[in-house]
Amino acid sequence: MDYETPLFFHVMQYAADADRDVIDLVSGGPDWEPPTALRDGLREYADSDPDAFQYPPSDGLRELREEIAARRGVDVNRVVITNGAGEANYLGMAAAMERDAGEEILLTDPVYPYYPGKAKMLGADVRLVPVGDDGHLDVDAMADAASDDTAAILINSPNNPTGAVYDAETMEAMVDIAADNDALLLSDEVYDHYDYSGRFESALAFDADHVVVTNSFSKSMAVTGLRVGYAVFPSWLVDDARTRHMLVNVTSARPSQVAVLRALRETDAAYYEASRDLLRERIDAFTDALDAAGAEYIVPEGAFYVFARFEGFPGTLENVERLVDEAGVACMPGDTFGTHDEWVRFALVTPRAEEAAERLADYDF
């Protein structure tokens, strides 16, 4: 397995080394406060008995799994706490491949770059299925691409990088396509708290036998460093996933789980609304500036990215470096996300997003 320094490291390093002020719109780590109760949970943990510093159950603290199960309306036995959604997606793909019911994993194009990396590591053949111009799933193309050889279809809504939010009809159709081809639908819903369209639907709303839903608290609680995610597996598959989780990681970090549990119980809707409002405003200001700059972009319905392209200025690494040097704005080159080398992605997780937008509006593309 070849190692490539992830391109976002390269761009961030290039920006850090630049001889001018650069606004970082590269990485997806939130810049706002985690819930107060989460900090309290860490303090509470620091003072706990030595027992509390030992292994939690392999599949996670029972109370945390119960809180999640209650919120998601599923049996607690289907919930496995993971080291972030990253591990949850890995477990989902591995479970799909271990069934020996197909060798191919279908992904969208554009695609979140970790997905093909994980799939290839697990020995899967990767097939990218183009989405529509508005970033929405092309359900017919997915149906055409799916076959007996499909082990899994991985979708992500709200989407990184397009910001598309898939509606109930789309999700149900995808569940059916998976079921019709004896494949798993892996639905990564990590941005579910950032839906500006009001249309988000979880895959859990439909058939439970062919669906694995993954999620984490990294984005909703602004704590990507805590590594608390989860997966909801079909009952017939959860034990396999639990085994792999145990053999790879033994269990996930307990201080993080305790902190998230407390935050989950004590944080009210206003916290989540405030983050959502903040991002909606940033997106509006940013896309207004993109209009002024004459850019084409997919209007984000969710998440906190803007996928855009500039006429005559393809999103190559070279042009991204030019934007750093000449505009003082760092973003991600488009070919990181599949076959989209015309495009770039802006992550709006900095208080300077609007200032970056102004720089882009002033830049002579």
Add this chain to the structure above:
Amino acid sequence: MDYETPLFFHVMQYAADADRDVIDLVSGGPDWEPPTALRDGLREYADSDPDAFQYPPSDGLRELREEIAARRGVDVNRVVITNGAGEANYLGMAAAMERDAGEEILLTDPVYPYYPGKAKMLGADVRLVPVGDDGHLDVDAMADAASDDTAAILINSPNNPTGAVYDAETMEAMVDIAADNDALLLSDEVYDHYDYSGRFESALAFDADHVVVTNSFSKSMAVTGLRVGYAVFPSWLVDDARTRHMLVNVTSARPSQVAVLRALRETDAAYYEASRDLLRERIDAFTDALDAAGAEYIVPEGAFYVFARFEGFPGTLENVERLVDEAGVACMPGDTFGTHDEWVRFALVTPRAEEAAERLADYDF
């Protein structure tokens, strides 16, 4: 992949359900205080800026890797922070298998049960090589077992379950056997702080090209729940391991890393000596009682387990349950550890270890 509820869960549950007081000598989670600085590190983290709640570098906090590299005398680029030694061993085995330089992983018999589980998950053929009666490696048997088909040899010193500590000569011989067969020597040194023989030698003392050393702070700092481990890879292999770590886990939990970093810097030798003295005393008292009970056992030179057998009382699950019911002592059946169904393992990580020993001495085996 079949899931079996780990036998230790079964025994712990059986003990918890028993209609009497039972002393738990099943699991390996320490019962003593973590370092004060570790609690301080968690409090410090709870008060830090939102930035500190976001992703650390994938391979771990730079300062933590530097502290480890300095202590181990290796280049910092060879150190990857993992989700406990569990993930470190998984990465080591996966790196060995990905080389396509053999399909077999050699393990000892008795063996720590997670090792064969991980190896099989990675598609390896597992071969158990019996150790000597004193728990020490049979280096000649290892040399005979190793071949072109050997991908890795995994050893563990101080050893779980035997307590054997391998000396420098043994470690060097094992490194040579690995090198001669173009295999990796995976050396799990997680109990290195619990060496009562003064003879422990790390595999890092020898050739660096065929050795992967794994370790964690779980046992040395009594924090199995924090999930901070590491692996030291050969330079030519570290990038592959880093890639897999990133694709499986993205990164490890940051609060735990911050806490361990502070504890590593501020905890003096007296802390580690006190834990070691405590365990040495427990082992002495426990083995005295085993003598009184007429048991045969391997004298532990390190770690905190006693591997023992009782004449006419094989260590089957049935007999282990009888010990729970009739003696009020819970331990692990021997066949968990390879082909040792005559034996049982006692984990001395409870303040009641001596009381358990007295119960065993009084029991009519």
